[in-house]
Amino acid sequence: MLAMTDTEESFGMLNVCLVEDDLVAADLLKEYINADNLRIVSHYATGEEALANIPKYPLPDAVLMDIGLGGMTGIEVTSILKAQLPQLEIIMLTTFEDHETIVSAIKAGASGYMLKASSSREIREGIFEVCRGGSFLTGSVARKLLNEFQERPGISADLLEDMTKREHTILNKLINGDSYKLIAHNLDISVHTVNNHIRHIYRKLHVNSRSAAVAKALGFSDDSNR
Numbered sequence: 001m002l003a004m005t006d007t008e009e010s011f012g013m014l015n016v017c018l019v020e021d022d023l024v025a026a027d028l029l030k031e032y033i034n035a036d037n038l039r040i041v042s043h044y045a046t047g048e049e050a051l052a053n054i055p056k057y058p059l060p061d062a063v064l065m066d067i068g069l070g071g072m073t074g075i076e077v078t079s080i081l082k083a084q085l086p087q088l089e090i091i092m093l094t095t096f097e098d099h100e101t102i103v104s105a106i107k108a109g110a111s112g113y114m115l116k117a118s119s120s121r122e123i124r125e126g127i128f129e130v131c132r133g134g135s136f137l138t139g140s141v142a143r144k145l146l147n148e149f150q151e152r153p154g155i156s157a158d159l160l161e162d163m164t165k166r167e168h169t170i171l172n173k174l175i176n177g178d179s180y181k182l183i184a185h186n187l188d189i190s191v192h193t194v195n196n197h198i199r200h201i202y203r204k205l206h207v208n209s210r211s212a213a214v215a216k217a218l219g220f221s222d223d224s225n226r
Helices: 024-033 047-052 074-084 101-109 121-131 139-149 165-175 180-187 191-205 209-216
Strands: 014-019 038-044 062-065 089-096 112-115
Touching: 014 047, 014 121, 014 165, 024 038, 024 121, 038 047, 038 121, 047 074, 062 074, 062 121, 074 089, 074 101, 089 121, 101 112, 101 209, 112 121, 112 139, 165 180, 165 191, 165 209, 180 191, 191 209
Parallel strands: 014 038, 014 062, 062 089, 089 112
Antiparallel strands: none
16 A cells, blocks of 8 residues: 555545546546545446436535546546535546646546646645645646747746746646646745745736636636636
8 A cells, every 4th residue: 555645644534536447447447546545436427327326415525527427528527516516626537638638528627637647646636635725736737838838838827927036936837747746845945935925916916726727827717716
């Protein structure tokens, strides 16, 4: 069993709902994720089934949502669930890496975006990061957004004018996919201080999550406020 990270140790048990139409993949994810402090407590194979059952209390701490569902897509389901339950944390778990899909998921309200090829440790860390109030983008996904941005120079300059040098530095680290703990370590500041800076960044960008801040800073979303 994997040793718990510092982030995990600060939590009790987290209950996760899985929405995945591939039963083999679902079984593998359950083996990957279930542990003393994290468990999949419900599994739905279609978006329609998820919409009918997830809003029933008690709500899960987080939802792992496949994008490529039969029938309704995971992005469509996410948009409806977030409209009904703004507090619900939803993480996209998928094979899609194109920036259009990534941005659509973020605009629908996803707090995280991870690839199914991610390691069990990365998936677990992503779940805990989102449940502590942050957001999580797999490193390769963050790099894709960054590469796309580099082909569109200056698009977000107006959004950065009101930021301090430290806030700009932290925003760039968010774009690169760094965790709050890694940012704190690299800048020699506390995680609490990082959280304060990020709250200021969210306020200045008029967003409420890391994924939305990244998308807006990179010029992919002018109206995302999730």
